[in-house]
Amino acid sequence: MNTRNNIVLLAILGLTILGTAALTTAINRLTFREGNIDDQGYKPMEQDSVDVPSQSIGNEPKETKNINSNAQPTNNECKSGSLSQEPGLEDDLGADGFFSYTWLRLEDEKPFHESVVFAVSKGNTLCLYQSIQQDPFGSLALCGGLGCDLKRGELVAILEFKPNTDGTLLVQSVTGLVSFMRGAVCQVDASYLPTLVCRSSQSPSSQVQGDAIIVFAPAS
Numbered sequence: 001m002n003t004r005n006n007i008v009l010l011a012i013l014g015l016t017i018l019g020t021a022a023l024t025t026a027i028n029r030l031t032f033r034e035g036n037i038d039d040q041g042y043k044p045m046e047q048d049s050v051d052v053p054s055q056s057i058g059n060e061p062k063e064t065k066n067i068n069s070n071a072q073p074t075n076n077e078c079k080s081g082s083l084s085q086e087p088g089l090e091d092d093l094g095a096d097g098f099f100s101y102t103w104l105r106l107e108d109e110k111p112f113h114e115s116v117v118f119a120v121s122k123g124n125t126l127c128l129y130q131s132i133q134q135d136p137f138g139s140l141a142l143c144g145g146l147g148c149d150l151k152r153g154e155l156v157a158i159l160e161f162k163p164n165t166d167g168t169l170l171v172q173s174v175t176g177l178v179s180f181m182r183g184a185v186c187q188v189d190a191s192y193l194p195t196l197v198c199r200s201s202q203s204p205s206s207q208v209q210g211d212a213i214i215v216f217a218p219a220s
Contacts, residue, residue, distance in 0.1 A: 010141070017036075030075070033110070042091065042141050052121060059127055070211040078120055078122075078125075078127035078155055078158065086160075088123050088124035088161065088169075089124045089125075089126060089161050089188070089196075090121040090122055090123055090124075091170060092188040092190070092194060093121050093126075093188055093194050093196055093218075094193075094194045094218060095218075096118075096119060096120045096121060097118065097119070097132065097147065097218060097219055098113060098116055098117070098118055098119075098146050098147025098150060098218075099116070099117055099118070099119045099146075099216045099217060099218050099219070100115075100116055100146060100215075100216070100217045100219075101114065101116065101117050101214070101216055102214070102215045102217070103204055103212055103213070103214055104212070104213040104214075104215060105201070105212075105213075106210060106211045106212065106213060109213065112203075112204075112205075112212075113204070115158055116131045116147055116150060117120075117129060117131055117156075117216075118130075118131055118147070118150075118152040118153070119216060124160065124161040124162065124169070125158065125159070125160055125161070126159045126196075127155060127157075127158050128155070128156055128157040128158070128159070128178070129152045129153055129154065129155050129156065130148040130154050130155075130156050131147065131152070132151050132152070132153040134149060134151045135149040145219050146219035147219050155176070156176050156177050157174065157175065157176035157177050158174065158175040158176060159171055159173075159174050159178060159181060160172045160173040160174070161186065164185075164206065167187065168185050168186065168187050169185070169186040170174075170183070170184075170185060170186075171184040171185075171186065171198065180200055180202040180203060180204050180212070181198060181200050181202075181214065183201060184198045184199060184200035184201070184214070185199055186198035186199075193217065193218050194218065194219045195215060195216065195218070196215070197213065197214075197215050198212055198213070198214040198215075199212075199214075200213075200214060202215065213216045
């Protein structure tokens with residue numbers, strides 16, 4: 001009987017010791033976790049540093065504009081107040097208006113092409129406008145005078161002239177559809193109506209090689 005009681009007591013004592021050890025271990029683990037949580041609450045999380053470029057409105061780079069020497073001219077470039085007033089082509093060529101444009105062959109001076117443009121001259125600048133037919137059905141066909149059945153259209157070219165000492169005019173720069181006339185030498189023929197006659201080393205068409213004669217004759 002005593003032996004059985006001793007065994008029971010030993011078993012109870014063993015269970016008590018195991019339970020106490022397990023409880024102690026659990027308490028220690030809980031305390032350790034709480035300590036870590038508290039530490040994380042006070043310590044900020046470390047983050048990788050990121051370089052952020054500073055932005056300043058005043059130091060923003062200016063937009064670069066593409067400049068094209070063959071760009072289509074705008075009407076603002078040929079307003080009366082924006083053109084040079086120096087004496088030159090304007091005095092020799094006369095009033096603005098419709099002009100016949102003729103491309104002549106060099107060998108026999110026969111026309112390759114003829115059309116009508118509207119010309120505005122200021123100083124040594126010549127602005128050329130496309131002509132638009134305002135009478136498509138012909139009621140003004142016998143109105144008399146070049147361009148009486150036309151109206152000024154879109155600006156298509158600007159020529160800048162430089163007077164030479166011999167009285168001729170050098171086409172110094174061009175804008176628009178007359179790049180073939182850059183470097184041409186011109187002269188105003190005033191034997192009847194003032195007519196601008198130019199000789200160019202290039203022709204208006206890439207299909208025709210060699211020099212070309214270009215004539216701007218005013219309306220009669």
